[in-house]
Amino acid sequence: MKVIIITGISSGIGFSIAEHLCKKGHKVYGVSRSKVHEKNVFSIQADVTDFEQLKQAYQEIHDQEGRIDVVINSAGMGISGSIEDTSTEDASYLYNVNFIGTFHSIKAAIPLMRAAGGGKIINISSVAGRIAIPFQAFYSSSKAAINNLTEALDNEVSPFGIQVCAVMPGDIKTGFTKHRKKNRVNHPSYDKRVEKSVAVMEQDEQDGMEPEYAARVICKLIKRKKIPLYKVIGFKYKLIVMLAKWLPSAWVNKVVGSIYGFKRQSSKNTKKAR
Ligand SMILES: NC(=O)c1ccc[n+]([C@@H]2O[C@H](COP(=O)([O-])OP(=O)(O)OC[C@H]3O[C@@H](n4cnc5c(N)ncnc54)[C@H](OP(=O)(O)O)[C@@H]3O)[C@@H](O)[C@H]2O)c1
Structure with missing residues (x-):
């Protein structure tokens, strides 16, 4: 039986991981702003943007269980939306939740894990951290930042017996789509490109993997003696990440642009085509 803390437990991937781990007999504590009504989960209502809340909660769990x-x-x-139409407030808030929130949780856990002689930290990143999606720039870059954070962390804490992993799922069918905040204003120069691009992304998510699948992959990681630095979820996405690593970046970005960017043919190209 392991003592496990999951942030973002009230919905989607976090909730599925919790269900899976509870069934396996682990002790699961979950952090989210809303309360979780799952009888085997110890629900902690906290906001990951507030370090003091997490620090206190993790200390209490440690005092109660003797370890994390x-x-x-x-x-x-x-x-979502174009970079130029994104408000500083929305961009800062996203970074605050996705990146600073992850940092807060790691910062609260490290001293307790170090004192216990080890532990595992699994950060849920995204394939978008490797392949930047147009009109999702802040989301993609927050996940790229999590990947970098994970790599640096690995070298910092491995001497303490703490293992880290950045999990990069592909599209998963969760409440994430509904919870996404869209820019209220789109400059007319983008024409319908923003709506079209976001619609493709939303469709991909809703046609995506079930969260239970991601949960099973992540739960397998927990059982492993040694976890990898990166774990991509989904066969198609493993292939995409591998190709993106080996093919020229400009070419990969063009392909991504043709899927999500909806570039209009320039008049020069149109003339040539004629
Ligand atoms: N769905 C996908 O296609 C996909 C793909 C790749 C990666 N991911 C990543 O997977 C992770 C989980 O996403 P999901 O698909 O499960 O989305 P989701 O269903 O929207 O769940 C998001 C969870 O995060 C919690 N949360 C949000 N802001 C919070 C805050 N300030 N403090 C504490 N908890 C907060 C939410 O709980 P409350 O609202 O109750 O606080 C909720 O439990 C995310 O990091 C996402 O970027 C998702």
Whole structure:
């Protein structure tokens, strides 16, 4: 039996992981702003943007259980729209939840894990952290930042017996789509590109993997003696990440642009085509 903390437990991937782990007999504590009504989960109502709340909660769990074996950072949200139309407030809030929230949880867990001689920290990143999606720039870059944070963290804490992993899921059918905050204003120069791009993304998510699948993959990680630095979820996405690593970046970005960017043909190209 392991003592496990999951942030972002009230919905989607976090909730599925919790259900799975409870069935396996682990002790699961979950952090989210809303209360979780799952009888085997110890629900903690806290906001990941507030470090003091997390620090106190993790200390109390440690005092009660004597240890924290695993922390899974799944709390996150998305915003969409062009970079120029995004308000500083929305961009800052997204970074605050996705990146600073993950940092807060890690910062609260490290001293307790170090004192216990080890532990596992699993950060839920995204394939979008490797492949930047147009009109999802802040979300993509927050996940790229989580990947970098995870790599640096690995070298910092491995001497304490703490293992870390950035999990990069592909599209998953969760409440994430509904919770995404869209820019209220889109400059007319973007024409319908923003709506079209976000619609493709939303459709991909709703046709995506079930959260239970992601939960099973993540739960397998917990059982492993040694966890990898990165874990991509979904066969198609493993292939995409691998190709993005080996093919020229400009070419990969063009392909992504043709899927999500809806570039209009320039008049020069149109003339040539004629
Ligand atoms: N769905 C996908 O296609 C997909 C793909 C790749 C990666 N991911 C990542 O997977 C993670 C989970 O997403 P999901 O799909 O499960 O989305 P979701 O269903 O919207 O769940 C998000 C969770 O984060 C919590 N949360 C949001 N802001 C919070 C805050 N300030 N403090 C504490 N908890 C907060 C929410 O709980 P409350 O609202 O109750 O606080 C909720 O439990 C995210 O990091 C997301 O970026 C998702």
